[in-house]
Amino acid sequence: MKNLLFILFLAVTSIANAHVGSSDVQMQGQAGPYKLLVSIQPPDVIPGTAQITVFVENGEAQKVTARPIYFYSGDKGAPSADELTKAPNQSAQFTGVVWLMEWGSSSAQIQIEGDKGKGEIIVPIIAVSTAQRDMPKQLGIGLSILGVLLFLLMITTIGASVSDGILKPGEVLSKVQKRRRWINMGIATVVCSVILYGGSSWWDSWAADYQQWIYKPTKxxxxxxxxxxxxxxxxxxxxxxxxxxxxxxxxxxxxxxxxxxxxxxxxxxxxxxxxxxxxxxxxxxxxxxxxxxxxxxxxxxxxxxxxxxxxxxxxxxxxxxxxxxxxxxxxxxxxxxxxxxxxxxxxxxxxxxxxxxxxxxxxxxxxxxxxxxxxxxxxxxxxxxxxxxxxxxxxxxxxxxxxxxxxxxxxxxxxxxxxxxxxxxxxxxxxxxxxxxxAAEQTFKTRISDTAKVARRPSPQIFRDSVDSYLASLKSMSVAQREEQLMTEMGMYELKTDGMMGMxxxxxxxxxxxxxxxxxxxxxxxxxxxxxxxxxxxxxxxxxxxxx
Structure with a gap:
């Protein structure tokens, strides 16, 4: 039984990403004057749609919109927002979807308008493919039958176009015309087979390329x-x-x-x-x-x-x-x-x-x-x-x-x-x-304020040195100073003119x-x-x- 437990544990690592076996995103926070609870179910295939539910805990919202913002393309490269619909009999609940087209670090920008004015909140999302869709068996059988019929219809149509299709009323096919029909049907069979083989090869290549994009966790x-x-x-x-x-x-x-x-x-x-x-x-x-x-x-x-x-x-x-x-x-x-x-x-x-x-x-x-x-x-x-x-x-x-x-x-x-x-x-x-x-939330707040359409990637060594210097400065602080610094950086505290105001x-x-x-x-x-x-x-x- 213990061995089975560890086999199961190791099996789940193949689909793990930001956490293990728990890909949905929940966020409770302030969108301006509104307190929101946001629940997002990311897709397991990219491109795909993320299901979004927004609960407005205070105030009366008239309009809630959502749009995806990707790290590398930022705010300038993001698509337009989609309006979420109000849930039936739930005046404070809005639902909808956003398309996630890019693999990697993404976010949903939720904007709200209502009786308290406007507000905005950023929800980080990890957008990765963790599955590959299988065609339903019945659909596959149906498409295969339809494909065979279309294949035969194409060949017979081409054959008829050079034989029966050019006869005048009352005429019958000559031996030459019959031979021409079979020759053209043979050529059509070869050409259609080459087209089908090319399509199949393209599909197999695309599927193999997709396999490379299926998320593989860091070991x-x-x-x-x-x-x-x-x-x-x-x-x-x-x-x-x-x-x-x-x-x-x-x-x-x-x-x-x-x-x-x-x-x-x-x-x-x-x-x-x-x-x-x-x-x-x-x-x-x-x-x-x-x-x-x-x-x-x-x-x-x-x-x-x-x-x-x-x-x-x-x-x-x-x-x-x-x-x-x-x-x-x-x-x-x-x-x-x-x-x-x-x-x-x-x-x-x-x-x-x-x-x-x-x-x-x-x-x-x-x-x-x-x-x-x-x-x-x-x-x-x-x-x-x-x-x-x-x-x-x-x-x-x-x-x-x-x-x-x-x-x-x-x-x-x-x-x-x-x-x-x-x-x-x-x-x-x-x-x-x-x-x-x-850290992901802070990354996207910084990225959205950046006007570049493509993220500027710093030098890895310079970046690492700056991180090490930052960590060293935190270690040199007292516990109280360090906690105040961290809470300020993460937006848990806001500096006002009259001092530190907490949540x-x-x-x-x-x-x-x-x-x-x-x-x-x-x-x-x-x-x-x-x-x-x-x-x-x-x-x-x-x-x-x-x-x-």
Whole structure:
């Protein structure tokens, strides 16, 4: 059974992109005076149409439009906007589609007009082909029969045109005319066969070319090294199959997301009972390392998020065997790295308690953090969620005495969530703003303000040097300065004349998400209190909506 689990896990990596098994995009944010919840289902074939649903949470919208904006062609090369239609009996819900014609980093520009004026929001989308359409069997049979009939009709028509078609009324074909008919029918057969062969070859060539454009995720190889009695996590990006020099330069064109070049999540399988969120640093172009927390031995699923210069976000996946520690010393890790032990997903409550253990909860129940504070997930414990339906995962945070707790910024956000399906086939890193990379959103805001029709690509080495300098400056700051810097860069704070004005900040944190398929999911919630990163764990069952 365990071997089957890992076979399934490795199988899903062939279709993974920005996240694993969860391609839909959800975004909650401000479009000027309007608060919106946007849900986008990207196509699995490019060119293709992305399905868009916009929920207007305040105000009365009269018109909502959407248009695709691609990174390389920018605002100047984008098509005109299409108007979304108001859903029946839903005055605040608008639906429609946008065509995504270019492969790669894209976005949807949502514009709204209503009683509060105008507003705009940019939603990043990863546009890649992950599937190839198969012709339905019945359609294929029907077209084949029709093709044979047309082939025969073409040959007989050509034969008749040089024989029966030129006879006068009452005349019969001579031997010469009959011979001419057969000769022309033979020539027609050869010509039509050559045309069919050419068409078939063209189709096969086009299909082979399309196969080259089907998304192939970046691969990585992980290992645990021992340096000075310290276990070190290492991830090497696999470049052995990279033939393009441009592909290789991508490694020097990574951009920080939340102030980190890489966010790595390690989750022990099959119980999902050990979890770590770490931030490996770039050692060389393809190698990233970080001190490994005091995780127990076992086999781990590894998900490592990176973002390219264009805003194209990827998750590198692997499995990692972590050995037992050879000493009992406590490992010193970065203050922004964290780990937790919890009960196995198949055996709730069965875990020995210590300082780094939390008990898993369910919707409507609370999970106590290791410092005594706790989180409650809004919902009913025994009511499963539905796959494909957009939700707001609402969590309320409380101090140990039951008073509301206002979480401190953690990597520029009020909270983070990692969602993992029990078999590892679904993984996603969520923020209160949505399912996308914040770095991708900033990339498109910058790109839209750029008037160039074609993106100007900087020198990879110069770009890498500037990123390294930026990361070094962040490390030199105090925690408070760094968090303020990150929140300002990501638009979480706006500088006003009277000082720093923040977004709505309460003890409730909401994460928009749509579970892609049925199954059991484990949710790792991370917040910060008293300068300490805290992790809570929740389980939920998701049903197939079509089976209800």
């Amino acid at each position: 990585g190889n992980t290992a645990v090294l021992v340096e000075k009695d310290q276990r070190v996590f290492e991830l090497k990006i696999d470049t052995t199959e990279w033939k393009s020099q441009r592909k290789g330069s991508m490694l020097s064109m990574l951009v920080p997301d939340h102030g980190k070049l890489m966010h790595a999540f390690l989750i022990r399988t099959p119980g999902l009972d050990a979890f770590a969120h770490i931030h490996p640093e770039r050692k060389d172009s393809a190698t990233f390392t970080a001190d490994l927390p005091n995780l127990p031995a076992g086999k781990y699923l590894v998900y490592a998020d990176i973002v390219q210069y264009s805003g194209f976000a990827e998750t590198i996946v692997d499995t990692l065997e972590i050995p037992e520690k050879t000493n009992n010393s406590e490992t010193e890790i970065s203050s922004e790295d964290t780990y937790v032990i919890t009960d196995p997903i198949d055996a709730p409550g069965r875990v020995p308690l210590d300082a780094n253990v939390v008990i898993c909860g369910k919707p409507g129940t609370k999970t106590v953090f290791k410092d005594g504070s706790y989180a409650i997930w809004e919902g009913k414990p025994d009511k499963p969620l539905e796959a494909g339906k957009p939700y707001l995962l609402n969590f309320e945070i409380f101090n140990p005495d039951g008073t509301p707790c206002l979480p401190e910024p953690y990597l520029g956000m009020t909270g983070h969530v990692a969602v993992v399906r029990s078999d590892g086939s679904v993984y996603i890193h969520l923020h209160p703003s949505g399912t996308f990379s914040m 709505e900040h309460t003890n409730q944190i909401s994460f928009p998400y749509s579970f892609p398929k049925e199954g059991r999911y484990r949710i790792f919630l991370q917040v910060k209190r008293n300068e300490q990163v805290l992790t809570g764990v929740f389980d939920v069952r998701v049903n197939d909506a079509t089976a209800l």
